[in-house]
Amino acid sequence: MSPNAASSPPDKQSLHYIIRSGLAGGIAGCVAKTVVAPLDRVKILFQASNPDYQKYAGTWSGALRAGKDIYRDGGIRGLFQGHSATLLRIFPYAAIKFMAYDQVHHWLMPTREQETNGRRFLAGAISGTMSVFVTYPLDVIRVRMAFQTRAPGSTQIRPSFLSAAHQIYAEKAINAASSVPETSPTQGSFDRLPVLKFYRGFTVTIIGMIPYAGVSFLSWGFLRSRLLPLPSESGRPPPTPVADLAIGALSGALAQTASYPFEVIRRRMQVGGITRPDRWLRWGETVSAIWHAGGWRGFYVGLGIGYLKIVPMTAVSFTVWQGGKRLLDV
Template structure:
């Protein structure tokens, strides 16, 4: 009887009906969480990418609020939400794929509670995060470009940002730069000139590298703390899992804080590479040059610029995301 029940549960979790509902639950949860922190996300991107108009505010907890106040004075509430449309285009499929993938990978690696280990939780989270990034990364590049723009006379649209990225040059160096840099196109620049679609994957390798500690640690802490403090009812019980909103928010916040600390340097490097087409249109920015520039200008602290804003953003976002995910799973009976 128990064997038949286990087989039925396995078939249910791998059915298209379950996968679709799992994806919807994750997508809605991610969209809610991202909307809550959209203004802080705009400020954080400006800090990370060293936007010259706002770099003076970086380095302090109050700087984020002062930067947000300036954005509001200059462009109103829509300035705080610039790039958010692209965020929503990205975050729904991103969160849907991430949570759906985690459900499936968790079921494969940890089909029973006895098989749950911290290593498997970390592995499931890392694989789920990498899967979602692979399919949605171009949307993140577009979002960053829209948020990086601070021209009050021209608000870039989603389609304009796409066109700008697609047509920007990665090989033609200005004449003034030819005396100090080689005019010979690097293999990477030549590749991206021949295949412009790859320009939407600026910083992709560092994103994948950063996603491993971020998503892996996030799901690890989430799963570990829930197993310790919020154990689900036994499989033989017909009782439904109770809602623990406050506990979910607390555990989600801790997961976000720890995972953000572990992966933040990768995020700073990624942002610099993503806006490379604007700051260095004459060449392609790679890992080594980006890391070297950050180190020379700011030292190790440069890899944590905007971390205070990151905490202000990622802690409530992760808390809301995980909590809304659990709520949506109960609503959709996943």
């Protein structure tokens, strides 16, 4: 390869770049999610108000005690319950998100001078929305797997990926047999199109994804532009993984704070088929139930463990993504 070819910028719209960018993003997502999988299990149980673990919610020590109970009942497999579904979802989710971000970023901000905070936010929001739309059913199945617990002495089998998917699909039979009348015109649509049951809480997820992905990529781009000048402009060496970790961690904390109430609402709606199998839980009803149960604090239940999870996860995700892109020469 000639020196000119080696120094020329990559063609970000080439198939070579798109595939490798997506591969780096998918691997980054899987590594990051595996690092925080036990924390994710505990957080889901808190957010969805699992009755076996509500007594632990609200404190750091409660999260540790919940983790100990899960380990006592199911060992390491209990802490990683639902993780197989997580990996099935997170690889395409992260691949699409980071690949789309690269493409949208290039489209909105082809040069360094055109980068603005508004465009960074918009690029992140668009890429996050695209990835959620494609992979959301896998997230619903993963939440169902993580939500199910087994009482002491019970012979109930923890759900597999396929059994959790079948349970969601079969909820139409429960609704049809229920004596409770339909309370929403949407309910009939779900019975006619069972696939829509895999999109419980989808609208609130999309609304929550806009501030999460937008703030995350906005913070990432803004902090890198201020703290890590381009090597070609500053004569400095390329950014180190430690710098990527630090900036990714701060970006994750800011994004989590902005979007967490939407995440709590989404989790409640996703497990609605278990807690209220007779009908579809609507957004307003879910918000009202959370407010009456815990006031404004109810929308931030599990936020501490959310930080404990999202900060290292985002840091690892961005760092592995950048490292993967360097390794794959993109």
